Structure formats: structure tokens, C-alpha cells
Amino acid sequence: MKIEHRAIATRHIKNTVKFTLWGRAAGRCEFEGCNKPLWKSPVTQEPVNISEHAHIYAFSEDGPRGNRGITKAKLNEIENLLLVCSDCHRKIDAQKDGGRYTVALLQQWKSTHEQRIEVVTGIVPSKRSHVLLYGANIGEHSSPLKFADAAFSLFPQRYPADDRGIDLSMIGSLQSERNPSFWKNERENLEGKFTRSVKERIALGEVDHLSVFGLAPQPLLILLGSLMIDIKHADVFQLHREPAGWAWPPSAPTVPFSVQKPSSFDGPPALVLALSATVTPDRITDVLGDNASVWTVTIPTPNNDFVKTRGQLAEFRKLVRPLLDQIKAHHGQRTPLHVFTAAPVSLSIELGRIRMPKADMPWEIYDQVGQHGFIPAITIN
């Protein structure tokens, strides 16, 4: 019997037991209060394995704590092993009977350590984002947004939360902006779908973060942005022309925004975004009269492909939010602000996002319809 027993009881610990013990201990000494990293020198920080395996029930019958209460087969299993540093190993095994390092105490320490490690390492910032697609007909062209293209551009900052996204588009609409009922129908569709597919799901905790892709006439993009005011965690994307796609280029020079203020504040106030194209003053006075007070946000050479970084969206928000306050201070909160935009899609959405419904002036948003010039499209009040 004795010979057979010795044949079974080997000090060999399987590699997979060692691997998983390292993982569950996060490579730290499990002696309560020690927690020392065991993969590097505490003196020089050089990589070195300074771990040891302490048996809770002793390997040999007359070892510390003995081995009554465990079968031989379990002696080298993970539940009987503590990953420890050499100093703590000696303390645990210093006395013949284990002394104050009892089986129950060591089991409790192992369990507490490994539970703590599992809990704290399980907490990671979620990379899940719901892909929000919003396409509406622009002029005579429909704008089918493809989920796959949008989802691909989230990487590596975020991953799509599902494989469909949330599509707010009015599918199969044949209307164009010239049709008088276009704005009413698109607005009802957008507001209704946004409430059902976004707001209610956020309230239920199903949606934490949105990645927003819009291709639509600018008043609808501004409206979309204004619906997102309660949504703290959203990234707005821009469809780039060179290189084509929604993904942000790795790096790009930024373009400085500037603001032109009106010389007098007597006429009806207008906010003009002359960013993707220049907007000549006559285009505004044609609509508002010669005394219009025109506030213009522009860049040195307006063009449709200058938004190349997420940082530019932040700069735009930081510039325009105080500008809205300034305009209100000159013209009063009840006066309607006439909004004319020639802007990249992302900035139209961002303009809507910074609107504060209780503090800002009402907005009359115009759309540019080919040779017809600017026509009133949407009011946000």
C-alpha cells in the first residue's frame, strides 16, 4: 500500500493548473495583505518569475497542516494551491502544524483574493455603440446609408452593439425637398422613430452610446441633432470624399473657424454657416431684407471635405455654443434666429446638438433648393 501511495503522490503540478492559478491570482501573491506582483523583480522591475506554489493541505502527511481532509489526487489541484512569493511561503510553512496559518484561513484568503481579482478585472469600459443611421432624400438623390460601411468606421474605438443598427430613415420615400409636404412628413417620421428607437431604448438602459451617421438635407440633420440633447454619449461621423468613407483619417491638419459679426443689431438676426461653400450676403438679404444682422461662421476656403478629425467637431461646438449666447444677448431670447447652413453633415448635426431648448432663441431653419435660393424648411421652438 505504501508503495502505491507514493507512486500516486507526486509533487508534479499540471501546467494548466499553474496557468489558471496565475490567471485567477492575477500573478500576485495570495497571502492576504501581500499582493506582490510575481512576474517582475520588486527591486529592478525586470521580468522574472518569482512565484511559488504553497500547498494548503501539505503535500506530505507530516508537512504543515498535514493532509487529512483531502484525497491524494486533489493535493496538486488548483483548489489546494496558493500562488505566493517566497517570503510568504516561508511564513505559511514555518511551523510543523502550520501554526496560525490554518487550512480554513488559507482557503479563505485564496477565495477572497481570487474573487476580488475576478470582480475588479471584469470591469471594462464598454466599447459597444449603437449605430444610428439617418438618410433622407437630398434633392433628387436618395441617400441609402449602408450599415456595414458605417459600422466599419467605428473601429478601433468602438464596436457596433448589434449587426443592424438603428435606422431612422423613411424607407422608399419618393418625395423631394420641392414637394410641399416633404418637410412635414420627414419631420414626423424622424421625431416618431427617434422617440421609439432611441429615447425609449435609452430609458430602458439598452443603449449606452450612439454613433451617428446622417445624410440628409441640412434642416433635418439639425433637427436630428436637436433631438439628441439628452444623450451624453454620442459620436457624430462625417462622410469623407478623399479617402472616401466614414472612417476618420489617422491624422489630418485642422482648419481654423472664424466668426464674422454684423455691424448693426437692428435687423432680424441670421446665423450663417458658410463652411462647405461661400454664402454671399445677397442670399440672406433676399430672404430677410437689407437690414438683416448676419452672424457668419466660416473657414478660410469653404469646401465640402475639410472636417477630418473628431477634434474639429469639438472645436466647432466650443466656438458656436458661446456664439449662440452672444446672439441672444444682442437680439433677445424671443426673437427668431434665422439659420442658413452650407455645412458638412457632421457639423449640421453638431449645431442641433448644442441647442439648449429652454435657453436658446427659436430657430427658423432654411434649406437651399437649387436656383430657388433659401426657403424656410423647419422651425425648432
Added chain:
Amino acid sequence: MKIEHRAIATRHIKNTVKFTLWGRAAGRCEFEGCNKPLWKSPVTQEPVNISEHAHIYAFSEDGPRGNRGITKAKLNEIENLLLVCSDCHRKIDAQKDGGRYTVALLQQWKSTHEQRIEVVTGIVPSKRSHVLLYGANIGEHSSPLKFADAAFSLFPQRYPADDRGIDLSMIGSLQSERNPSFWKNERENLEGKFTRSVKERIALGEVDHLSVFGLAPQPLLILLGSLMIDIKHADVFQLHREPAGWAWPPSAPTVPFSVQKPSSFDGPPALVLALSATVTPDRITDVLGDNASVWTVTIPTPNNDFVKTRGQLAEFRKLVRPLLDQIKAHHGQRTPLHVFTAAPVSLSIELGRIRMPKADMPWEIYDQVGQHGFIPAITIN
């Protein structure tokens, strides 16, 4: 050359690399956003090693991401390996050139994951406690407190923060309580040392937690407790007779406290702790006169060895704190409360700890001097 190269380039990864990778990854998939535990089945929770090793630079020249930019010798080193689950391994290696899983991205993921693990697993509640010793002569006996005995009794809840402790005792005092200057000298010593050795070190952040061991005449123990009012984290210990020592027994029955109220509230108020011994009424009326209003906290059979658990200290605090408010409500805040104690050392300290200096009545604390009965010893105002 080719043959030699093949001889060097082996897929073998050293065990110590695998161990430390498991530790640094905390056994979780390092693909950013995955974090899956690799030591158990996600379906059944059974222990199983489901890990794989992903090479950042490919093992073979024409593998994903190739292996330009790394020496053959470093291919199987920890810096070139990600601990991953099978699903994520396939994604990383699905395309011939790695696709969007570039070397730079995978290196960043590895680094972010392992830094996060090191930081979050490094946070542990400290078990360090400063051992506070306070011994003063009791009657004709000096009370040398031994650091080693005290420190031993902290285990396993706490460990001593250093190997000396903080000793507030007046070393070599030959005075006894009968000496008129005894109280004045001991008080000055205790208050002075407490400020220098405890309060100032707490303010400097050097001391987080105190383990308090007192053996001294009861008025001085109450004074010590009253000095600790700003110290949130402290454990008070009791010197037990059976079994002898400061360590708390593993478990013990608790003894119920009871309160006896005076029949009239007209005379001078007295708080009596009749816990380690009975205190007959004449002992109080001898001092305060026949109309004394005596509030007594007692137990069924007063004795010196009934405090056996930390829980009893908490019960005592919970009983006496509202009792102090009740006494004040009857007698007024400015009236001195005469305090007579026959109590285990731990409860005398706890009585001082629950005193609220701005809200409570002044305390006149008496000491029992052999056959002389109670004599005024210390005033806390």
C-alpha cells in the same frame, strides 16, 4: 542559412512566459473589449483552459502582419504575445496581412489591458494597523505592555504597521494613584504624547488605523478614549484572563447589558459602570450625598472577564451613546456628570470614545483607591 533559421524559429513558448502572460492578463482575453475569462467554460462555468497565444508579429514570414520589425529570438517572448480566446484569435489572424489588426493596434491593446490589470489588482484594503500601547501604574503594580503580545493579537484581521508600535506610557514612573500629583502628571504625559505620536502622524497620513491596548487606571483609559474622538478607524482590545492574552477568542457567548435608571432626577447625576464588579449604592452616596441620581449600566453577574467579542464593544457603544443623551435631557448639558467605573479596560476606553465634547455634559471621573473608596481623579470638560 535557411536551415539554421528554421532551427532557431520554434513555436515553443517557454512556460515562464506563459505563466507571466496569464498573470499580466489576469487570465482574460486581451482583445480589446472581449476580456473573457479563459480559465472556465463560459457555458458551464467548469474549470477549463480555453486560452490561446496570438503572435503580434507572425511566427512565419508570410503569417498575418509578417515578422519584419522583430528578431526571430523575440517572436515567442511575452512582448510579442497576446493571451486571447479562440474567437478573437481567429479575428486577429483572419487576413493574410492582418487587415485592420495591425502590429501597432495589437501592441496598444496588450499594453492597455495589462496596465489596467496591474492597476486594478494592485488596489487592496490595507491591513496595516499601528499598535497603540498605553500602560500606567495601577495601584502599586506597574503595567508593562509588551508590543509582541499586542501585535500577535491583531492576526488575521490586521498586521502591525511596524515592529515597535506607539507607546504612550510614562516609562519608569514610580508614582501610584495615591500620590497627589499622579493624575496631573499622567494626564500631561498622555495628552502630550497622544498629540505628538498619534494626532500629528494621522494628519501627515502616516497612520490609517489604530489597534489600542490599554492597561491603566480607569480615568486615564476614559481620557485616552476621549482623545480618540477624531479617529474613525480604531480597534480596542481587551486583556483576557481565560485564555490569557489580548487575542479575541474565536467565538463566545455574549452577555446582555442592562440599564438601571434613578427614581428621581433632582440630585447630582452619576453614571456608574458596574461591569467588572458590583458597585453598591452607598459607595456613590458617600461621595455625592443621599439624593444622587444614579444611572447604572450593569450585567447579570459582574466579572472581569466577560468581554469576549468585538461585537460586545459595539453593543456597549450602542447602549451608552443614547444613554448619555437621555441623562443630559434630564439634568441639563452644563451639569457635571459624575462617572464611576468598575469596567474591563476595553469598555473604559470605549466610554471615552463615544463622548462628544461639544454636546455632552462635563465629566467628573472618579478612581477607586482601595479602602479609601472613590476619589475624584480627572475632569473632562
